[in-house]
Amino acid sequence: MDLTRSTAAELSDLLKAKQVSAREVAQAHLDRIAAVDGEVHAFLHVAADAALAQAAGIDARRAAGEELPALAGVPVAVKDVFVTEGMPTTCGSRILDGWRPPYDSTIVTRLKANGATILGKTNMDEFAMGSSTENSAYGPTHNPWDLTKIPGGSSGGSAAAVAAYQAPLATGSDTGGSIRQPAAVCGIVGTKPTYGGSSRYGVIAFASSLDTPGPFGRTVLDTALLHEAMSGHDPMDSTSIDAPVPPVVAAARAADVSGMRIGVVTELSGDGYQPGVLSKFAEAVELLEHLGAKVSEVSCPHFKYALPAYYLIAPSECSSNLARFDAMRYGLRAGDDGRLDAEQVMSLTREQGFGAEVKRRIILGTYALSSGYYDAYYGKAQQVRTLIIRDFDAAFGQVDVLISPATPTTAFGIGERADDPMAMYLADLCTIPSDLAGNAAISVPCGLAEEDGLPVGLQVMAPAMADDRLYRVAAAAEAGFTARWGQPLLNHAKGLGA
Amino acid sequence: MPITRDEVAHLARLSRIALTDQELDHLAPQLDQIISAVAQVQEVAAEGIPPTSHATGVTNVYRSDEPAPCLTPAQALDQAPAVDLQRFRVPRILGTEE
Numbered sequence: 001m002d003l004t005r006s007t008a009a010e011l012s013d014l015l016k017a018k019q020v021s022a023r024e025v026a027q028a029h030l031d032r033i034a035a036v037d038g039e040v041h042a043f044l045h046v047a048a049d050a051a052l053a054q055a056a057g058i059d060a061r062r063a064a065g066e067e068l069p070a071l072a073g074v075p076v077a078v079k080d081v082f083v084t085e086g087m088p089t090t091c092g093s094r095i096l097d098g099w100r101p102p103y104d105s106t107i108v109t110r111l112k113a114n115g116a117t118i119l120g121k122t123n124m125d126e127f128a129m130g131s132s133t134e135n136s137a138y139g140p141t142h143n144p145w146d147l148t149k150i151p152g153g154s155s156g157g158s159a160a161a162v163a164a165y166q167a168p169l170a171t172g173s174d175t176g177g178s179i180r181q182p183a184a185v186c187g188i189v190g191t192k193p194t195y196g197g198s199s200r201y202g203v204i205a206f207a208s209s210l211d212t213p214g215p216f217g218r219t220v221l222d223t224a225l226l227h228e229a230m231s232g233h234d235p236m237d238s239t240s241i242d243a244p245v246p247p248v249v250a251a252a253r254a255a256d257v258s259g260m261r262i263g264v265v266t267e268l269s270g271d272g273y274q275p276g277v278l279s280k281f282a283e284a285v286e287l288l289e290h291l292g293a294k295v296s297e298v299s300c301p302h303f304k305y306a307l308p309a310y311y312l313i314a315p316s317e318c319s320s321n322l323a324r325f326d327a328m329r330y331g332l333r334a335g336d337d338g339r340l341d342a343e344q345v346m347s348l349t350r351e352q353g354f355g356a357e358v359k360r361r362i363i364l365g366t367y368a369l370s371s372g373y374y375d376a377y378y379g380k381a382q383q384v385r386t387l388i389i390r391d392f393d394a395a396f397g398q399v400d401v402l403i404s405p406a407t408p409t410t411a412f413g414i415g416e417r418a419d420d421p422m423a424m425y426l427a428d429l430c431t432i433p434s435d436l437a438g439n440a441a442i443s444v445p446c447g448l449a450e451e452d453g454l455p456v457g458l459q460v461m462a463p464a465m466a467d468d469r470l471y472r473v474a475a476a477a478e479a480g481f482t483a484r485w486g487q488p489l490l491n492h493a494k495g496l497g498a
Numbered sequence: 499m500p501i502t503r504d505e506v507a508h509l510a511r512l513s514r515i516a517l518t519d520q521e522l523d524h525l526a527p528q529l530d531q532i533i534s535a536v537a538q539v540q541e542v543a544a545e546g547i548p549p550t551s552h553a554t555g556v557t558n559v560y561r562s563d564e565p566a567p568c569l570t571p572a573q574a575l576d577q578a579p580a581v582d583l584q585r586f587r588v589p590r591i592l593g594t595e596e
Contacts, residue, residue, distance in 0.1 A: 102573045196554045209552045238559040239552070308536040319513065326514075328588050333579035342589040347516040354515065363509045364529060367501070370509075380539045382549030387542065389550060421528055422535055438553025464553070 003028035004165040008074045008222040011168060015073040018062065022055035022073030026117045029075045033119065033166045041141050042151075042161035044080050045088045046120040051075070055117045071229050072115030077167035079158045080121040081128055082213070083202040084108050087118075091204045092126040092136040092154075095325050095332045095353030105202020106234045107171055107213050114229045119167050122157030126355045127322065128178055128206045130154050131427035134418050135357045142414070143186060145454055145493045149411035152182030152427070155216070159186040162216045163490065169226045170216040175206050176310050177407075177431025179214045180443035184406035184457025187445050187489050189223040189474065190216045192431075194464045195438035196241035199234035207317035208239075210435045218490060220444060220475040224252035227467070243465060251468035255475035258292030262473070263399035267303040268430050274409040276449025280456040281405045284446040287480045288403075288473070298399060300391035303433050305384045310432045311425060312368045312381035319365030322358070325350065360421060389437045396463045401473055404430050406443035406457030430459055440467040444474035445489040446481060455489060501530045 003011065003025050014020045030048050037043050058073045083089050083101035085108075090096045104112070111118060125135035133141040133156030141156045143149040144164040151160040155172030159182035162170050172179040174192035183190025191214045198213040205211060215226035227248045234240045264285060269278060289295050327333040327349035328342070335348035354362070368377040395402055408429050417423040434441040443457035458477060462469040482488055503526040510517040517525065571584050580587035 099577055102569055102576060196556070235561050239554060239556060241554065241556075302542070305539055305542055308538040311532065311536045312539065323514075327579065329586050330577040330579075336579070336589050338589075340589060342591045343514065344516075345589045347511075347514045350514055351516040351518075356521075359510075359513075359515055359517070359521070360525060360528065360532075362513045362515065363506065363525065364532060366509045366513045367505075367529070367533070370512075376540060377533075377536070379549060380542070380544060381536075382551060383544035383547040384539050384542055385550040385553075386547050387544070389553065421532060436553070 004032045006168065007219050008071070008168040008217060008225055009219070011074050012070050015062070022058040022117060023052060025073055026051045026055040026075055026119070029119055029167055036164055037166060039142060039147055040144055040160050040164050040166070041139060042122055042157040042164065042166055043077070043120050044090060044123050044138055044157065047087055047118060050087070051117050051119050058115050058117070069114040069229070070225055074116055074169065075119050075167050076111055076116040076226070077119050077122050077158055077161045077170040078108060078111070079155050079170065079172050080124055081173050081204050082108050082171060083204065084118070084121065087121065089121065090138070091128070092124040092138065093353065093355070093358070094137040095349070097332065099331055103202060106199035106236055107230050108202065110230050116229070122155070122161055122170060124157055125154035126358050127204065127318070128154040128173055128175055129318070129357050129361055131177070131181055131424055132417070133157060134414060135355055137355055140414055143411050145187060145411065148413055149454065150185070150414055152185040152411065154178040156182045158216050159183055159188060159190065162186070162188050162218055163493065168218065169222060171213060171226070171230065172216055173203055173211055173213045174435065175210045175212070176314060176435050177428040179216065180406050180431045180441060180457065180459060181427055183216055183443040185411040185455060187455030187493065188216060188218050189220050189442065189444050190214065191223055191227055191442045191467070191470060192434060192440065193227060193231055193467055194241065194440045196239050197245070197440070197465065197467065198231045199237040199240050201234055201236035205321040207314040208321060209317060210314060212435070218488070220471055220478045221249070221252045224248040224471045241465065246465055246468040248468050248471045251471035252475045254472055255479050257288055257473055257476040260293045260401070260473065261399040262288055262293045262295045263298030263395055263402045264295060265303065265402050265404045266297055266299045267301065268404035272408050272426065272429070273405065274449060274451065276451045277405045277407070277409060277456050280447035280449060281458065284458045284477060285403070287477060291476050291480055296399065298395045298402060300395055300433070302384060302387040302391050306388055306432045306436055307425065307429055309381040309384040309388070310428070310436060312377050313385065313436070315361040315365035316368045316378050317365070319362045319369065322362055325353065357421070385436050388433055392433070392437045392439060401469050402461040404459045406430055406459040410449045410452055410454035410456060434461050439464045440470055442470040442474050444477055446477065448489070448492060501526065501533055
């Protein structure tokens with residue numbers, strides 16, 4: 001049996017029944033990484049020794065008769081935005097090359113408490129700014145479906161690792177779509193939980209009012225298992241919501257949409273959308289109706305301003321957050337020859353340590369926040385944010401969830417949009433509204449586009465702290481589609497190697 | 499109103515990034531294009547609409563003020579570029595003429 005083809009839920013059962021050991025499971029995934037990551041480049045750091053030691057610890061506890069959590073011994077890949085004690089953490093940036101953090105992020109602490117085996121750190125766009133993982137200082141990740149295509153971003157390494165069977169589960173972070181967009185273009189499942197539902201403590205900050213850690217899996221149930229394990233109130237994050245985690249695992253098992261009211265967002269379709277994306281989305285709508293949902297069309301008139309508002313708010317917040325990389329206490333220090341002063345060293349370090357997109361956004365944010373422009377740009381974007389929240393509130397007065405394509409196109413070619421920032425930004429067209437409103441959203445595979453044979457994602461959006469609705473709808477769609485296709489979508493992927 | 503190369507140079511100084519001339523040549527037209535696109539937010543009639551800085555609406559979050567373990571000086575200094583006498587060693591912060 002190839003353990004890397006098993007789902008997290010299956011591995012959990014096998015481990016519980018002592019049919020396999022956590023060490024065997026870890027080794028199988030480390031072997032798979034060694035075999036394919038030269039081509040995929042999903043990982044920035046593989047923690048082989050630590051993973052095997054952690055797994056051996058789980059095996060010893062199980063042998064001693066201890067009752068262990070569901071994910072005990074199940075491997076997880078961790079996006080390099082999460083700080084890990086003693087394990088390299090770069091956030092995809094030269095400025096943090098070689099940095100070993102002195103503490104664990106809350107998400108990593110929880111993964112460890114759940115006994116999950118941490119395989120290593122995954123590639124990402126530098127400081128989570130990007131939609132293709134091409135902005136990583138360490139080179140791009142390749143889409144396992146077609147190695148010449150981007151895996152999405154910013155959590156492209158995590159999505160590719162799961163799609164290439166290097167890990168059954170992975171963590172990501174979503175600020176403008178950085179979980180859902182890579183999940184969609186890699187043909188897997190990814191969730192942006194409700195903002196505040198998962199802790200930001202130890203997640204290297206990009207745009208603090210938007211950053212939301214979340215899970216990736218190959219199935220909806222697996223994604224729910226990781227969602228549940230990583231979420232919940234954290235006193236170390238003052239924006240963390242002090243309420244129970246929504247019943248996501250139960251919802252994924254229920255997989256029932258009969259009688260649910262589902263709204264199709266009028267504004268998230270039309271011009272700029274690839275025909276194959278729209279046709280697969282139409283099939284998903286038809287399937288959900290067939291499964292007993294009441295589908296209607298809902299208008300969210302301000303969603304067309306979400307992208308411009310986001311590209312003012314996120315850069316503004318990033319220009320402030322990234323001021324901490326000042327060459328003084330950790331990370332790169334360049335040009336300190338004893339002659340230059342602190343400010344000159346700081347400017348040279350940031351010039352050498354940051355990539356083009358990060359510089360672009362810091363400068364854009366500095367502009368949007370500067371006096372004389374603040375009201376016209378940042379202030380206006382914040383008002384648009386209110387209007388988008390009101391659109392959602394009105395919509396959720398009529399329907400239980402909203403749906404749309406997760407991305408306007410399938411995976412594009414590596415290099416195709418690399419020097420055209422506006423074209424790159426359009427990849428997040430469908431995902432940004434939920435980030436601005438702080439509610440919950442998921443992407444689940446809904447087929448392969450006719451033109452290119454690449455995966456298409458169905459996005460489901462739910463009100464804040466109603467994350468369980470995402471899993472109910474996504475699991476129903478997954479079951480319906482798998483029955484139609486005869487097998488999971490990922491079985492169609494070519495280019496993965498044996 | 500287009501954003502000029504000089505303005506971008508000024509913003510880079512404010513951001514403490516020592517951009518090269520080539521970067522400035524490349525970045526200025528890109529920023530101009532991005533800013534014209536995001537300026538669409540100004541089309542929205544937002545008279546009387548309150549701004550949203552944060553979606554949860556949570557304010558004034560407190561935790562109990564209890565001593566808890568924190569980093570030791572050795573841990574805090576472990577990744578520093580330069581250390582001297584249990585302190586971060588930094589480049590000079592005053593001009594040579596002072």
